[in-house]
Structure formats: C-alpha cells, structure tokens
Amino acid sequence: MALSLHKEGIAGGRLSPEQYAENFSDLHPPLDDHEALVEADRCYFCHDAPCMTACPTAIDIPLFIRQIATGNPLGSAKTIFDQNILGGMCARVCPTETLCEEACVRETAEGKPVQIGRLQRYATDVAMGRNKQFYTRAAPTGKRIAVVGAGPAGLACAHRLARYGHEVTILEARPKSGGLNEYGIAAYKSTDDFAQAEVDYVTAIGGITIENGKALGRDYRLSDLVEAYDAVFLGMGLAGVNALRAEGEDCDGVADAVDFIAELRQASDLASLPVGRRVVVIGGGMTAIDVAVQSKLLGAEEVTICYRRGKEQMNASEFEQELAAAKGVVIRHWLQPRRVVADGGKVSAIELEYTTLDGDRLIGTGETITLRADQVFKAIGQSFVPEPLNGASMTVELERGRIKVDAEGRTSMPKVWAGGDCVADAREDLTVSAVAAGRDAGESIHRALTSNGRA
C-alpha cells in the first residue's frame, strides 16, 4: 500500500483522496424536498413553543417549519433570518440536541425530536441558493459604526445596523471573514466554503465594508475608533489558548487544537495536512471533540481524548461524544496531563495522573499512566486577551477575564458595545449566542444613535 496509514510520527497522506473526500463530507447532508416535507409534517406547531424558548435567537420555529410544510421555503427563510441572519450556519453548527431539539415536545413524546436544525438548513439553503435578499436598507442615517471582528457577533451586529441605514465598517484581523465560522468549525459541519458564502449573503444588504488584516492593538487603537465613529462594537472573540501546565509542553508535536482546526479548514489539500499516528487530545469541550474526530478522519490510528473530570462534566454534548465514539475516538475520564515525554525534541508519550474529587476539589491521586503519542492537542479552553484594548481596559471594564457588558451589550466605556465570546455574560460560547448578542447590541446602538429608535 502506497499510503502511509501506519507511518510513525506526524505525517500527511495517510488516506486515499476518496477517503479524505468521504470523511470530510457533510456531517448532516441536506434534506431533499420530500424529506423536508415529511419532517416538517412532524411538527406539532406548539403554543409558546419550547423549541423557540430554547433558541438563543428565539427563531419562530413552529412558524418556519409550517412554512416549509406548506411549500413556502422562502417565507420560512425570512422567518429564520428575521431573528438570526446567520441562520444558515447555525443550522449546521448549533448543538441542537441541547437547544431546540432537546426542548422539542416530540423528544418528550417519543425520544425523537423534529429535526429542526436540518429543516432550518433546508429553508435557508433555498433562500441563499437563490440569493434571495429579504431586507432593504433604510435611508442613510449618516451614522458610522466600527465593528471589531467579522465573526458571528460582528456580522449579526453589522447586518442589523445596516438595515437601519447606518454605515458599518468591520475591521477583521484575519485574512478571511467569518471568525470561528471560517476558522473554528469542524470541516464536516461547514462544507463547500459555506462560511464565505454566508459572509457575502449577509453583507449583500449593502452599507457594510469589511477591512481584512486589521487587528485591534496592532493596526489601530480602540481610542481611534471611538474618536472616528459614532459607535463601536467589539466582537473579537478569544485570542488566547489555555496552557496545559504540564512539564515539557513546549516540545515539538504539542499544538493548540484551535490552530489545527483552523489550518484544516484552510487546507486546500487534506493529504498535505500532517497528523500523528497516535494522537492525544487534552480537554472535554467541543474543540476537543472537533480536533479528535478530525484527527481520526485524517487517518490517525489511535485518538484518545483525556479529560480531567467525568463524562457528566464534559462540555461537549452527548451527541458530540457519541459522534466521536462512532468515529473511533476513545474518550478517557479522570486524567490530567503531568508531563509530555519527548524523544529527540519530539513528543513520544504523555504522562497523565488519575484524578478524583475531594469534596468539590479535583485532586490528583498520584497514580499515573503513560500513553504513547506522537501528537498532543491542547483543547482546554480559550481565553480573552485584553492587551489589544490598548490600555483602554482602564475604561473597558473586565469581569472574570472578559469584557463586562450590561443586558444590551454596553461596555463600561461610552459609545462602545461588545458581544460574543469576548464578553462575560450568561450566554454560552456558541455561534448562535454570539449572533443573538450582536443583533441585540445592534438594536441597542441603533436606539442610542437615534434617540430611542427615531432617526
């Protein structure tokens, strides 16, 4: 076999081109017309629907499903976009099993919820496929808003402001827009360059300019924006990655999961992307699952997730855990990294210590285990890096390490709003939550700039 399936170390080309293509095809293929009708028929059109309450963007789910069932997919898409202009991506990446579909009364009735996510994708695909734009800009207000970060929060904020006739400039540090939609989502959840298509769809409303390669703190300061614009929205996400705090973690073969996921998403040829034969992932969230599953799909022989607490405490949803298991990833619990073992400067194994709870406190038991590994991924959380706020953090107050905002997304600094992963609020770090935050901040900014909504 010409392929290097069992090659030691970190290597590319482990699989055939067909295998790569199959492994990274759509996780949930789109519903065809008939499937969508059958599935839409299952919706009970609940009163004050629990699914709608469970949706962070409060999409009117029963209504959009009824519109699909009655052969009105464009009307359905508008119902979705009214609340969530990134409804297309959310349909693909939302952990629906812990949101709308968990709340679906059919989950209660028969353990089989209406497939809301896939129906949402069906409707939004129809509209985006026809490039149907539902919103026109209001007359120009002459107000200018700077948005930092072209991720879900920034795009949602920008779109809402553009609808009201404001002029929006998005400053994005990366070469491409979309934020985590472009760089942070597992490849099999967003195929066919969907993130870029969605950016184009959102900005097609007009009045939104995106400047790529513009990083806060490097290319401009927050004070510049506050001076030059009528309002500023910060949606820059989390730039930092938590360290393992394990001995030897600087050696070759130890990498940040988020970097690997981004690299994979940007790779034009998956065979060129090297992956270890034996991969160990440290962490218990969605990122850990994404990197582990994708390592497996790239041809790694053994992939083990090690999480320092139990199954119940994992941030990754049940569905994601099962997905990982189905792809052949082994998930081990109650293990924390202690030492990365290197051989000639390259990782060869990782030594982990068993953990247990002492009351509420997690402690090591002293017992250790060593797993062979030629690649170790750190997926133990990301953190907000406040430095680019350029000393403005004197006035942009932080809370638990992230930007402090009120219910409308206002920071402590006048004219500055924030939302998405970079803020400290009760919302989870989800695409859909970021969209809700951006949208709501957009509304708040509009109210502030127009004396309560009146221009």
Place this chain on the structure above:
Amino acid sequence: MADIRNNFVGIKSPNPFWLASAPPTDKAYNVVRAFKAGWGGVVWKTLGEEGPPIVNVNGPRYGAIWGADRRLLGLNNIELITDRELQVNLQEIKQVKKEWPDRALVASIMVPCVEESWKAILPAVEETECDGIELNFGCPHGMSERGMGSAVGQVPEYIEMVVRWCKNYTRMPVIVKLTPNITDIRYPARAAKKGGADAVSLINTISSITSVNLDTFSPEPSIDGKGTHGGYCGPAVKPIALNMVAEIARDPETRGLPISGIGGVTTWRDAAEFLALGAGNVQVCTAAMTYGFKIVQEMIAGLENWMDEKGHRSLDDVIGRATPNVTDWQYLNLNYVAKAHINQDLCIKCGRCHIACEDTSHQAITAMVDGVRHFEVLEEECVGCNLCVNVCPVENCITMQPLPAGTLDKRTGKPVSPTYANWTMHPNNPMAKAAAE
C-alpha cells in the same frame, strides 16, 4: 372463532368485504386477482346498454388530497362507467362466477331512464348467473349530464319507477346505489323501498373539486387546462357515509331495509363501524386502489379478532348494534356533564389544547401555573366540548370524564342531576312539553 360469513339479501359470501363497482372491478383479470386475495365479493364495474362503448378522457381521471406524509385521504374521479363492450363484460362475469361460485358477484347497471332500456339489459345480465344487480343511481359526473347516474338518484320518483321495472323484469335481488349529492338521504331510500328494492347501497361519490393548480388556474385533475367536478371518495368521506347509513337504518319508513355500506372503508375498524350502524356488509374501493387487494387480509383478521375479543359470534351480533344509539339532538341528555381531564404523565406540553381553548373556545385550559409551563383544565370554565381531546397529539392524554350525579359542576355551581332531561323538556324551549308527571 367468530363466523364472518355474510348473507346479504340472500347473496352469500365468505366475508362481508366486497369490492365496490369501480375501476378495480372492471374486468375478469382484476376481479380474479381480488378473489385470490380473499375478497368476499365484487360489484362489477357498471355496465351500460348495448352499443358503442362509453369513452373516457385520455388525460388524468383522478385527483386527490393528502394528509401528513402524503397519506391519501380523499380521491376524486371523473371516470365513467365501463368503456368495454357489454358482451365482453357479460361473458367475463359468467366465466368468473362459474369459477368462483362461493364469492358474491353483483352486476352494476346504468342505462337510460326508459323502460325499454332496462327491459333489454336485464335478461342478458341474468343470463350470466351473477348473484344480483346494483342500480347505479349515484355517479355524479359525466353520466349524470346524460340523464343517468345521480340525475336519477336525485329524483325519488325516478328511483321508485326504475326499481319497479327491474323487479318486474328480473328475479335477481335489486340493490339500489344511492347518491349522497342530495339534501336528505331518507327520501331516495324510501323511494327505493317503495319500488320494491331488496337493498340500498351507499354512499356513491360526492361531487367535488379536489384542488386548483395555482400556476395554471385549472381545477385538478386537469384535462388540457380544464377540469370538472368528480366523485369524491376515500377516508375523508367516511363520516358522511356513516351518517347516511344511520339515517336510513333508523328511519321508521326504511327500518329493516338491508344496507350495503360504502364510503371510505379502509380498515376492519371502519367496516365494523358501518356494520354497527346497520350496514349488512361493506363495499371498498379507494383503500384497494391505494394499497392493492392485500388489505382485505387485514380487514378479515381484524374483524375476526375484534369479534372474538368482544364475544360476537356472527355478523348478526354486530349489525345494527349502534343504530338505537343514534338519535336526534333534541333527545340528548342535557343533564349529562363531562369535563376534560389532562393526564399530566402523558402530557408532552405542546400547548395545543391551551391555544385551541384560549383562542377559539372557553378559556378553560392553563398554559402556565406558578411560572411553570403547565396545562390543566379549569373545571369552572370547561363546557366539556371535547376540542382539546381532538387537537391533542397524544392518544388518551386528554379524556372526557363524566361527572357523577350529585357532584358539583363548578361551571354552573349546581350539582349534576341524576335524571335524564332533554331539550324537549327544557325551560328555555318555548315548545317544551312538561316532563311526564
């Protein structure tokens, strides 16, 4: 084991499931397949008079409406009577009857409303040795424009006249198939009886347009951009048929007249309901056209199992058992009080009962109790209308529970009376007769 052998006006069949006169019974090939599948009898597709055969449209003949997952709920057709030569049909009828002597084989007939026409065809049909004839006074499309089918069935005097001719010119049992496209089904039934009919069969199809094509603005089915009303049948018409069967069964003037029940029979349960309301057997068409002839196996086994379970030994134990329970509104017991009750263990909290009651009825179901999503009946508002039961997606989650006599009806503030009292005795009725002292 329950005995489901059927004797309908002397026509015997191994079970009460006949195929109705329709496309499935148009020729020997289909009928033999049906008998092989287990059907107890067939009514052969309607024969017309000697001469150039009928022509049908060459475009679509059927339209439909569907429920969830495209389950066919109602079918509509504009097909006419048989478009094959009379002699071919007669030969095939004779042959099939000879080969299947234990099955019922009835010939449906539709000829112009003149005595000579009936006089001419009846001996030819009798010669086939089929078991009986069914007069097609029902078809609402096409033939009715030519003075036949429902055009006859809508005029009781014509029914009586033609039946009389038939009884005069044949010794075969005469079954009169009635059209539902009429104000009061009892009049044609009475006319059939007066003319000497052995039985009536009903319902034939209902005049209908199933849908309109919103691109072309043509009714469906569309023939070159135009449509016409067709005959509606299938599960959707069953409630209409049940009522008409019951009306005839309980009418003092027609009581005892055998009825062959037709209209949306799809399962054994449907058949049992027709029998209970007074039908002596049932005829099936749409279900067979939707699923094929095999469905009769489910019908036979289902009916037998139900009868065994309930201790009914023969069809006579079942036929007409529900008829005495059909009454006029004015005789319903107004002192019967029922309230909806929601089983909280079964409730999946969809809220449909609440919104139906809140928006369109009596505001008698909660949506939220102490800040928690909770659906519960407010007995002081509940009139017992049953709407919540009907809209609830979970079977037996909401039930109507009668209040025992003596308990307080929280809505009226009065105790439930133990005595029967109906509208004819009600004080609000200006025509009320005093209850018998």
